[in-house]
Amino acid sequence: MARNLATTSSTIAVSVNTEQYKPQITVFHCFNAFNNITGSNSSDYNVHSIKMPCSSMTREVFLLRAFEAGADAVIVMVCPDGSCHYIEGNIRAIKRVARMKKLLDEIGLDGRRLNIFQIPHGDQSAVERIINQTVSDLAVLGPNPAT
Amino acid sequence: MIVGEQKPLAEIKEKVAPYSKLLILGCGTCVKTCFAGGEDEVAILASALRLAFKKDGGRIKIEELTIERQCEDEFIKEAALAIARNDAVLSLACGAGVQMVASRFAKAPVLPGVNTTFIGILEKQGLFTEKCLGCGNCILDVFEGICPISRCSKKLLNGPCGGSRNGKCEVNSDTDCAWQLIIDRSKALGQMDKLITYVPPKDWRTSQAGGPRKLVREDHVI
Numbered sequence: 001m002a003r004n005l006a007t008t009s010s011t012i013a014v015s016v017n018t019e020q021y022k023p024q025i026t027v028f029h030c031f032n033a034f035n036n037i038t039g040s041n042s043s044d045y046n047v048h049s050i051k052m053p054c055s056s057m058t059r060e061v062f063l064l065r066a067f068e069a070g071a072d073a074v075i076v077m078v079c080p081d082g083s084c085h086y087i088e089g090n091i092r093a094i095k096r097v098a099r100m101k102k103l104l105d106e107i108g109l110d111g112r113r114l115n116i117f118q119i120p121h122g123d124q125s126a127v128e129r130i131i132n133q134t135v136s137d138l139a140v141l142g143p144n145p146a147t
Numbered sequence: 148m149i150v151g152e153q154k155p156l157a158e159i160k161e162k163v164a165p166y167s168k169l170l171i172l173g174c175g176t177c178v179k180t181c182f183a184g185g186e187d188e189v190a191i192l193a194s195a196l197r198l199a200f201k202k203d204g205g206r207i208k209i210e211e212l213t214i215e216r217q218c219e220d221e222f223i224k225e226a227a228l229a230i231a232r233n234d235a236v237l238s239l240a241c242g243a244g245v246q247m248v249a250s251r252f253a254k255a256p257v258l259p260g261v262n263t264t265f266i267g268i269l270e271k272q273g274l275f276t277e278k279c280l281g282c283g284n285c286i287l288d289v290f291e292g293i294c295p296i297s298r299c300s301k302k303l304l305n306g307p308c309g310g311s312r313n314g315k316c317e318v319n320s321d322t323d324c325a326w327q328l329i330i331d332r333s334k335a336l337g338q339m340d341k342l343i344t345y346v347p348p349k350d351w352r353t354s355q356a357g358g359p360r361k362l363v364r365e366d367h368v369i
Contacts, residue, residue, distance in 0.1 A: 060187070061190040064198065106156045108202050108203075146198040
């Protein structure tokens with residue numbers, strides 16, 4: 001079961017009004033958590049995935065630049081506790097995401113647009129559930145106001 | 148090192164709002180080490196400001212540059228062209244760096260982006276603690292390397308006050324009592340006798356109380 005570590009997002013399921021906009025979701029993921037996000041795009045949303053050799057490569061500026069590049073939501077997917085191949089990469093990623101969520105609130109973009117999840121290795125269904133939940137959340141949050 | 152922390156985004160945004168072209172100038176020495184003003188912090192702040200202005204329908208063009216040190220003219224020269232291209236400089240250096248850039252470039256508005264906090268050390272990863280006030284007359288030998296000027300809340304020189312409790316300071320229970328540390332270390336070193344000697348009141352003229360200070364090394368003046 002995937003675990004959201006920094007979520008403040010609503011869990012209310014809301015259908016996406018695709019006439020308004022097509023959500024752009026950027027996913028940063030450790031390739032040890034999973035290695036293939038193909039098939040995640042749909043006619044309702046676009047997913048842009050960025051593989052990292054370890055979630056310790058989740059640098060704050062990359063998260064912000066994803067929003068500058070037009071992402072409506074950014075998701076970081078990391079390995080579960082105790083499973084990081086580099087010991088503490090997932091811990092570092094969790095702390096950095098928490099800090100960037102606060103900064104997004106200060107910017108006025110809403111920190112709920114950025115979330116981090118721990119994914120058991122190879123759990124493709126968890127990935128799909130997270131993306132579907134993010135699409136639902138974006139129906140409430142709306143498009144990135146800085147695009 | 149000089150320890151500082153970046154100002155809140157809202158304050159920085161307000162300061163830079165009058166300018167359409169901004170140089171964020173980082174410093175690659177002390178404030179880089181304490182995660183306030185190195186390359187990474189310059190990049191994060193630039194991105195955050197662009198997003199914040201764009202969200203409000205405004206626009207700002209931001210150039211990023213980090214030099215080795217902003218407190219030395221030799222390094223500041225590297226920023227001359229970038230400063231000339233922009234309306235203002237947001238310096239992420241300590242207060243010394245901000246003033247050095249301001250004095251070197253008379254026509255450029257130079258804004259501080261960092262609150263300079265103290266002279267300290269990296270105690271452990273992510274934790275910086277104050278260790279020196281720059282009093283101008285170091286007597287750490289008397290106190291076995293633990294400074295009561297910077298680390299005792301009352302700056303006591305002749306023993307602890309009555310507010311030391313279980314090795315902690317009454318002013319802040321998260322703070323170690325400097326005098327407990329001094330006594331523990333003196334005991335461990337067999338140097339308790341040194342603490343019997345009366346330490347006279349400190350002459351604060353060598354500190355900031357004596358006004359802005361200067362250090363001249365004649366052998367280096369050409």
